[in-house]
Amino acid sequence: MESDPPSQPVDELELAVGLARIRTMMRLLDVPRDLSITSLSTLANLERLGPRRLTELAAMEGVTQPAMTQLVSRLEREELAERRPDPSDGRAVVVAVTQHGRAELARRRAVQAKRLAELLAEVPAADRAAIAAALPALERLAARAHGLADSPAPVPEVSE
């Protein structure tokens, strides 16, 4: 759907190395340890995309369905998310983030943002600019990996 000129200016191998380091960096920036990475990522997806089926969430996170069942149970126990029946399918469960879940996400992001700001302050201004410029592109890249990304209807979301 969009372009692929002759040359690709990206060294994918170097990108793989760099993004792996970013991954480690984010792990180090993480707020203590009371919620797993996968749980947080799932919460973030729910916030971004709206309520989703359990199986769908499992696929997005690249974990098995039983793992997602347990993960959602944990989220529910802490009232960060909730299960709802699917009116169109009695077998299915629709998972939605709660207000508390949103607040928790915001809280953690604020902490990470603060730490990121400290790191950013240590690199050249040109680096900050390059990172800021690439951020939307990185988001779009990440969206591709989700398989579904933002596409399947963001859903207005019923407030709780």
Next chain:
Amino acid sequence: MESDPPSQPVDELELAVGLARIRTMMRLLDVPRDLSITSLSTLANLERLGPRRLTELAAMEGVTQPAMTQLVSRLEREELAERRPDPSDGRAVVVAVTQHGRAELARRRAVQAKRLAELLAEVPAADRAAIAAALPALERLAARAHGLADSPAPVPEVSE
């Protein structure tokens, strides 16, 4: 095209969100599951920085020392890394990546690079360019988080 020294043009909150998604993306791109994320990150650090003390590695990865002891034992069992005595300190252990470890790293990176290339092909060329342009900046940012980064002498490394 960029640069604005005084103000910092980075929305750290948005960056936290974006990099969290990149983190999830990298998890999805990961080669199956026979080596943990921390193990891979440790191997990569050893390759990049040269042999390091166990405790130092633990700090870099943000895990406890016992966790690193076990992790290194696993790496050693698979001959991806090895323990060496520290001539200057009888208590200490110096961990080094092996040839096999390097090869394994290269293999995995090649797979990830291939998958990244597929994703990159789906985004606009301008996005690829922006990402390529930001990559060195991202590496430098990640280096900051390591605490030690590339600074403490890259060490020539004795070949095995």
Next chain:
DNA sequence: TAACTTATATCACCATCTTATGTATATGGT
């Protein structure tokens, strides 16, 4: 309605982390 598929849950097991603690080697004050 029987046979099959699909969505989720449950179970037993495994990997990897944590905290608490043990052991050996350094190091510093006397």
Next chain:
DNA sequence: ACCATATACATAAGATGGTGATATAAGTTA
């Protein structure tokens, strides 16, 4: 030189979060 303390790593026991196999209930198809 010696004892007290600190440091580097190892070990043990428990928690957490994943996996594969399988159960259950609800849709789907013929």
